[in-house]
Amino acid sequence: MTGLDLSALVPVIEELILLDTVRFTTPAGTPVFNPDTGQYETPPGDIIYEGPGAVQIAGTVGGVTSLPAPTLPWVDETRSKYKALTPLAAPIxxxxxxxxxxxxxxxxxxxxLGRQxxxxxxxxxxxxxxxxxxxxxxIQQTRES
Known part of the structure; x- marks a missing residue:
């Protein structure tokens, strides 16, 4: 008995879903504050993939990683559940x-565009x-004023 071969579907799925261009880069250190934009920006790292892809909401609700409390020295941070879709030929x-x-x-x-x-x-x-x-x-970013 032979297994299920989905290789014929790969080009069809890629053509229907991977419509945008995504870039995968290695992290290059701690974010640095940019006074011109008012945002913390991660220094550019090495590009490991740039090509067809898609970013979609994962279909589940995000969460909060800590409970807000006025006595704590940090602000609660949300988790946004997304997934990137790329061809099988893209690196892991x-x-x-x-x-x-x-x-x-x-x-x-x-x-x-530009979201990370x-x-x-x-x-x-x-x-x-x-x-x-x-x-x-x-990656949480501040709103433009």
Whole structure:
């Protein structure tokens, strides 16, 4: 008995879903405050992948990693559950890889441009995969004034 072969579906799925361009970079150190933008920015690291991809909400509700309390020295941080989709040929993203949307397809969501996420775990793999999935947490950024 032969196993299920999904290789014929790979080009179809890639053409239908991987419409935007995503960039995966290695983290290059601690974020640095940019006074021109008023945001903390991570210095650019090495690009390990730039090509077709998609970033989607993971379909589950995010959470809060700590409870807010006025006596604590930190602010509560939300967890945003997203996933990056890339071709199987893309390299496996290691934990803390920075994922950025650098181009969107015509009619796509322009608010994704420049947004960044951090890989929570190495990219997933499976015996019946047709695309690579990487779990992400959005890097919190301040709003533009």
């Amino acid at each position: 993203a290691e934990r803390d890889t920075i994922v950025t949307v650098v181009a969107v397809h015509p009619g796509g969501d322009l608010s994704l 996420w951090r890989a929570q775990d190495p990219s997933t793999g499976g015996t019946l995969g047709v695309i690579r999935m990487t779990t992400l947490d959005q």
